[in-house]
Amino acid sequence: MSVVLVACGFNANGQLLPFADTLEIGPSHNIPDDITEPSIVASGNKTVNVLFAGWSDTLLEIDGRLYLRGADAYGKQLVLELPKDQDPPHLFIEAFGDHTGMKGVLRRNKDVLFLVKDLESGSVKLNPASTNFEDVVKITVAGNGKVCAVRDRNKVILWADFDAFASQEEPEETFDLSDRTSEIIELDSNESTFTFLTTKGQVFTFGDPRHNNLGRSSEPHTLLASEPNIVDALDGVPIAHISSSGWITAALSKQKDLYIWGGRAGDEELVEGLSGLESGEVSLVNLPNGLDVKDVAVGAGHIIVLTVDGRVWAAGRGENGQIGVANTGFQSVWKELETLVGDGKAKKVFAGGWGTFIRFSGNSE
Numbered sequence: 001m002s003v004v005l006v007a008c009g010f011n012a013n014g015q016l017l018p019f020a021d022t023l024e025i026g027p028s029h030n031i032p033d034d035i036t037e038p039s040i041v042a043s044g045n046k047t048v049n050v051l052f053a054g055w056s057d058t059l060l061e062i063d064g065r066l067y068l069r070g071a072d073a074y075g076k077q078l079v080l081e082l083p084k085d086q087d088p089p090h091l092f093i094e095a096f097g098d099h100t101g102m103k104g105v106l107r108r109n110k111d112v113l114f115l116v117k118d119l120e121s122g123s124v125k126l127n128p129a130s131t132n133f134e135d136v137v138k139i140t141v142a143g144n145g146k147v148c149a150v151r152d153r154n155k156v157i158l159w160a161d162f163d164a165f166a167s168q169e170e171p172e173e174t175f176d177l178s179d180r181t182s183e184i185i186e187l188d189s190n191e192s193t194f195t196f197l198t199t200k201g202q203v204f205t206f207g208d209p210r211h212n213n214l215g216r217s218s219e220p221h222t223l224l225a226s227e228p229n230i231v232d233a234l235d236g237v238p239i240a241h242i243s244s245s246g247w248i249t250a251a252l253s254k255q256k257d258l259y260i261w262g263g264r265a266g267d268e269e270l271v272e273g274l275s276g277l278e279s280g281e282v283s284l285v286n287l288p289n290g291l292d293v294k295d296v297a298v299g300a301g302h303i304i305v306l307t308v309d310g311r312v313w314a315a316g317r318g319e320n321g322q323i324g325v326a327n328t329g330f331q332s333v334w335k336e337l338e339t340l341v342g343d344g345k346a347k348k349v350f351a352g353g354w355g356t357f358i359r360f361s362g363n364s365e
Contacts, residue, residue: 003361005042005050005060008035009299009322010354013056015070017041018077036321038337038358042067048359052095053352055300057102059095068124072101072117078124082113098141103162104129106139114166131168138184139165142207143191143246146172150196153183156228158194175228177204188244190262190298195249196228201238203251204228209279211247215261217280233282234259245351246300248274248316251282256292256308258285269330271303271315287313287334299351304358305334310345312337312358320354 007016012033035041042048044062052059057070059080066080097103097115104114105126112133113126138150147165149157158173159165177184181204186197193207193214205214209225216232218225234251237259241252247264248271261282263274273283287293287307295306302316302323313336318328324337337358350357 003044003046003048003359004040005048006038006358006360007041007355008038008324009356010055010320011035013071014073014075014077015054015056015058015353016355016357018069018073019075034320036324036326038324038356041357048361050350050352050357050359051105052097052102053350053355053357054097054101055099055353057097058352058355059102059105066105066126068102068115070101072115072124074122080124080126082126093137094139096139096141098145098162099143103141103166104139106136112136112139129166131166133168138187138196140187140189140194142189142194144208146189146194146207148187148189148194150184150187152178154178154181154198156184156194156196173226177228181230186242188242188249190244190246190249193244193249194228195242195244197239197242197251201240201254203231203234203239203242205231205249211262211264212277212279212281213247213249213262215249215280215282219279231282232280241296243296243298243351245298248298248301248303250296250298250303252293252296256294258287258293258296258305259283260285260303269332272333285334288336295349297349297351297356299355300353302351302354302356304349304351304356306346306349306358310347312346312349314356317354322351322354322356324356 049061057072060067068078093106095105112129116127117124135151136149141147145161147159154177156175157171160172182199184196188195195205206228209218223229238254239251240254243250248262251259259282263270291307294308297304305313313334314323315331315334318331346358347361348359
C-alpha cells in the first residue's frame with residue numbers, strides 16, 4: 001500500500017468506514033458508530049483524496065475512481081459511475097454539500113455534476129447539471145444554507161439557498177472584485193460566513209459578523225459584513241491555505257504560521273487562543289516547541305494540524321473520537337495524535353463534521 005488514509009470520529013452513517021463487507025479492512029460487525037482511535041479506512045496504489053467530508057457523507061477519489069460512503073450510500077461504499085463523456089475523477093476540482101450530505105462535484109473544465117439518489121431503485125449517480133455553470137471555479141455551501149461560488153476567477157456570487165443555486169436563479173448578491181484583488185484560489189465556509197484566498201495570499205471574509213467569525217471589523221460602514229473585505233490582521237502576511245467549518249476559520253501562512261479566529265460567543269469551551277478575541281483580531285497558534293505548520297483542517301468544533309515533521313495535533317471537541325482519543329470531551333490545548341502508519345509521517349489532513357482524516361504516503365509526496 002503506497003497511500004493510506006486514516007480516520008477517526010463520528011461514523012454512525014458509515015461515512016468513515018462503511019458497514020458493508022465490501023472492503024478488505026475488516027468484518028462489518030467490528031465497525032463502531034464512533035472510531036475513537038485513528039484507524040486505516042482506505043488505501044490506494046497512487047492516490048487517495050478526500051473530496052468531500054460532511055456530517056453524514058464522504059467522497060473519496062482512489063486511484064482514479066470515485067467512492068461515496070455514508071448516508072447517501074446507504075451505509076455502504078458505492079462506486080459513482082460517471083457519464084461516458086465525463087473526465088476521469090482525478091480531473092475533478094472538488095465536491096460540495098451541506099449538513100444533509102454531498103450535493104455534487106465540480107470539474108476542472110468548470111462543469112457541475114449533481115448527486116442524484118433514487119430511493120426506489122437504490123441507485124446513486126452523478127448527473128450533469130441541466131443549467132449553465134460556465135466559468136464557475138469554486139463552490140461552497142454554508143451551514144445557514146447559503147451558497148457561494150466563484151466565477152471568472154474573481155467574481156463572487158451568493159444565492160439564498162441550494163435550490164436557487166442549482167437552478168441558477170437570480171443570485172442574492174454578485175461581487176465583482178476584479179479591481180480589488182487577484183485570482184481567487186480557495187473558497188470555504190462555516191456556519192454563517194464565507195472565506196476566500198487569493199493568489200496574492202490575501203484573505204477576504206463576509207457573512208454574519210457575530211462571534212468574531214469574520215476575523216475583521218465591520219466598522220466603519222464602508223466595511224460591511226455582508227460584503228467581501230480583507231482580514232486586516234493578516235494583511236501583509238502571505239497566506240497559503242485556509243480552512244473553515246463550524247464557527248472557526250484557520251489561515252496557514254507561507255511562513256508556516258497558523259492563525260485562527262471565531263469560536264461561538266457564549267461557549268464556555270474554546271480552543272486555546274480564541275477566548276477573549278475582540279472583533280477584528282486573530283490568534284497566532286503556538287504549538288509545543290514552536291513547531292512549523294504544514295497543513296490545517298477545521299471540522300465542526302475541532303481543528304487538525306499537520307506539522308512539517310509529519311506529526312499531527314488536534315484541539316476542540318472530542319466526544320466522538322475526532323481528536324483521536326476515546327472518552328475525551330473538549331480539548332482546549334493542543335494534543336498530539338498517535339498516528340504511526342507506515343513511516344509514521346503524515347502528508348495531509350482533512351476534516352468534516354465530527355470526523356478527521358489523515359493521509360500517509362511514500363516519501364516522494
